[in-house]
Amino acid sequence: MVAKRPRPENLPPSVSLSRAPEPAEAHAAEGLLALRNGAKLAASMVLTWGVALVVTFKLPKYLGPSLFGHYRFGDQFAMSLAVFLSLGVDTYISREIAVRPKHASEFFGGVLLARALVLVPLVGVAFLFLEGEVYERRLAAALFGVAYLFTALNQTFQQTLQAASKVDGLAIANVVAKVLWGGGTFVAVTLRAPLWVLPLPMILGEGLKAAFLYVATKDAVGLKLRVDVLETRKVLRVAFPFYIANVAVSLGSSIDVVVLGKIVSKTSEEVGFYGAARQIAQLSALLSPIMSGVLIPMMSRAKARNEDDFYRILRRGFEAVIVVSIPLTLLLALGAEYWIHVTIKDRFLPAAESLRWLAPTFVFAYANVLLWLALMILDRSWTITVVSIAGLVLLPVLIVLAVPLTAGRGPGGAGMGVAMALSLRELVIVLTFLAFLRTKALDRRGAFALAKSLGICAVVAVADHAMFAFHPLLRLTSDAGIYLALMLVTRVLAPNDLKAVLRMIKDRKKQT
Numbered sequence: 001m002v003a004k005r006p007r008p009e010n011l012p013p014s015v016s017l018s019r020a021p022e023p024a025e026a027h028a029a030e031g032l033l034a035l036r037n038g039a040k041l042a043a044s045m046v047l048t049w050g051v052a053l054v055v056t057f058k059l060p061k062y063l064g065p066s067l068f069g070h071y072r073f074g075d076q077f078a079m080s081l082a083v084f085l086s087l088g089v090d091t092y093i094s095r096e097i098a099v100r101p102k103h104a105s106e107f108f109g110g111v112l113l114a115r116a117l118v119l120v121p122l123v124g125v126a127f128l129f130l131e132g133e134v135y136e137r138r139l140a141a142a143l144f145g146v147a148y149l150f151t152a153l154n155q156t157f158q159q160t161l162q163a164a165s166k167v168d169g170l171a172i173a174n175v176v177a178k179v180l181w182g183g184g185t186f187v188a189v190t191l192r193a194p195l196w197v198l199p200l201p202m203i204l205g206e207g208l209k210a211a212f213l214y215v216a217t218k219d220a221v222g223l224k225l226r227v228d229v230l231e232t233r234k235v236l237r238v239a240f241p242f243y244i245a246n247v248a249v250s251l252g253s254s255i256d257v258v259v260l261g262k263i264v265s266k267t268s269e270e271v272g273f274y275g276a277a278r279q280i281a282q283l284s285a286l287l288s289p290i291m292s293g294v295l296i297p298m299m300s301r302a303k304a305r306n307e308d309d310f311y312r313i314l315r316r317g318f319e320a321v322i323v324v325s326i327p328l329t330l331l332l333a334l335g336a337e338y339w340i341h342v343t344i345k346d347r348f349l350p351a352a353e354s355l356r357w358l359a360p361t362f363v364f365a366y367a368n369v370l371l372w373l374a375l376m377i378l379d380r381s382w383t384i385t386v387v388s389i390a391g392l393v394l395l396p397v398l399i400v401l402a403v404p405l406t407a408g409r410g411p412g413g414a415g416m417g418v419a420m421a422l423s424l425r426e427l428v429i430v431l432t433f434l435a436f437l438r439t440k441a442l443d444r445r446g447a448f449a450l451a452k453s454l455g456i457c458a459v460v461a462v463a464d465h466a467m468f469a470f471h472p473l474l475r476l477t478s479d480a481g482i483y484l485a486l487m488l489v490t491r492v493l494a495p496n497d498l499k500a501v502l503r504m505i506k507d508r509k510k511q512t
Contacts, residue, residue: 059198060276060344062189067136069261069268071195072275074140076257077130081122082148083250085115087236088243090159091376097163098300101221104160109225110232115152134268136195137261143199150206157213164220173212180205241381248388249372252395252425259399260418264407274415276344277354281332281361303377311440314374319446321370323492325363326453327483331476333359334464338472350412357419364426371433371441380436387432395425449492456486 060068089111097104126145130138154177161170184201217223236243257275264270302309332339336356340348375384398421406417434442442450460483467475487493 057343058186058189060272060279060348062192063195063272065269065272065276065347067195067268067272069271069273069275070134070136071140071198072257072279073137073261073268073271074142074199075144076254076275077126077137077141077261078144078148080251080254080258081126081145082152083247083254084122085118085149085152086155086243086246086250087111087114087118088239088241088246089235090155091242091246092235092239093156093159094163095300095377097160097221099304101164104217104221105224105226106228106231107235108156108223109227110229111156111235112153112225113227114232114236119149139196140199143196143203147199147202147206150203150210153210154206154213157210157217160217160223161213161220170213170216173209173216176212177205177209180208241385242376245372245381245384245388248385248392252388252392255392256395256399256418256422259396260403260414263399263403264414269411270414273348273351273412274354274418276340276348277351277358277415277419280339280343280355281358299373299377310374310377314370314437314441315443315446317370318367318441319449321366322363322446322450322453323487325366326457327480327487329359329362330457330460330483331480332362334461334479335472335476338476341472350410351415353409353412354415354419357416357423360423361426364423364430367430368426368433371430371437374437374441375433383436387429390432391425391429394428395421398422398424452490452492456483456490456492459486 059071063071089107093104126141130141154173158170181201181204184204185198188197188201214223257271257278260274261268261271299310299313302313333356336352336359337349340346340352340355344351372384375381399418402417402421403414404417406420407414409416460479463482464475464479467478470478484493
């Protein structure tokens with residue numbers, strides 16, 4: 001049975017205060033805690049994936065390219081403005097509450113007040129930006145704006161619970177909110193409801209989730225809502241670099257649809273095609289909460305205990321991201337037309353090229369998340385900020401350059417240009433982060449894993465081309481089999497690593 005967290009020291013939760021922890025015990029305790037929390041969050045994510053699939057695949061088929069373009073524009077526009085409500089405190093919470101849970105009460109109320117003040121100019125910006133847009137876009141943006149108010153609040157509750165390693169309530173809340181969202185959307189589509197009804201389930205789900213997580217956070221860290229102006233100012237000042245970086249990163253993941261919508265304002269079909277491809281590709285990001293929720297507390301404690309442990313986790317985590325994400329990226333790209341055909345039907349086939357070029361973001365996005373977290377824990381917040389701002393500026397420049405070159409390819413061509421720009425931007429950010437961390441993130445073993453994985457990709461791509469006349473499902477299944485076989489032959493997939501993790505858990509159970 002796991003003991004309660006010690007009060008003054010940064011000891012692993014399962015270590016008694018009566019003696020200093022041995023390094024092996026510390027490693028086992030941290031690994032076991034991370035695995036348990038990861039398993040809880042993963043279980044909730046598996047359940048919510050099914051709900052997300054309903055919305056991802058059902059909505060485009062129901063709305064069609066044009067109306068779906070309005071829907072996605074409103075969604076992404078509201079998300080782009082909502083990022084300014086974070087104030088950087090979520091990242092601050094991830095780092096500080098892991099070691100000082102009671103600290104949350106000192107600034108939480110003040111942060112809520114600061115967000116209310118920030119909301120006023122955001123509403124004005126939205127009104128001016130949407131002036132002259134079609135009614136459907138303005139309505140969708142307004143409704144999604146309400147939903148993302150709750151989402152911003154829930155993200156703060158979520159980071160607090162994850163930092164405190166209290167994720168049971170969070171896992172339940174994730175499932176309930178997603179079921180309400182997906183179920184409500186499914187009912188609305190079944191009843192053939194108008195466009196304005198579709199964001200309402202999200203508002204309901206996120207609103208109820210906020211109420212639930214507030215209670216869970218009170219229990220987890222003894223949260224008290226009071227306004228301490230001095231403490232709030234101090235926290236916001238420390239969090240400011242994180243704030244700028246968060247804004248840059250989040251805008252970089254949402255303004256592509258908004259920029260495309262402005263470029264092709266006369267036709268929403270192009271936004272619909274690209275939006276559908278982007279929505280399928282974004283399913284890969286569903287594991288991000290697990291990465292951040294598990295790795296931040298684990299890496300933060302490792303850094304406080306021993307810097308070598310921190311870099312060891314970082315290197316093996318980066319290698320794992322490479323090994324797992326590259327084959328999934330390859331299968332997504334090779335089967336782009338098939339995935340669209342079986343999910344959102346042939347009306348959206350022009351989105352296939354966009355999906356193919358978005359596939360590499362699967363690898364780049366997870367690598368960026370891991371490297372971003374590492375730099376944050378290393379107190380390199382301004383490095384993150386500068387790189388993120390550069391990436392945010394680079395994206396619209398690349399879009400403006402790429403879209404005219406691809407728009408002439410016919411329906412979906414403009415979206416293809418945006419997808420190319422997005423993937424290139426993500427690659428530039430990965431390489432920049434690696435330039436700062438060097439062998440601390442990518443060592444010889446990781447570099448060999450990357451080289452082998454890319455070599456396997458080339459072999460599988462050639463084999464896929466040779467089997468092009470086969471049924472797509474048979475072809476892709478063969479691709480997956482060939483890739484797995486080559487991973488085992490080249491030892492990219494190392495069974496010994498899995499055995500080591502299982503042995504750690506077994507040894508830990510003997511110690512409890």
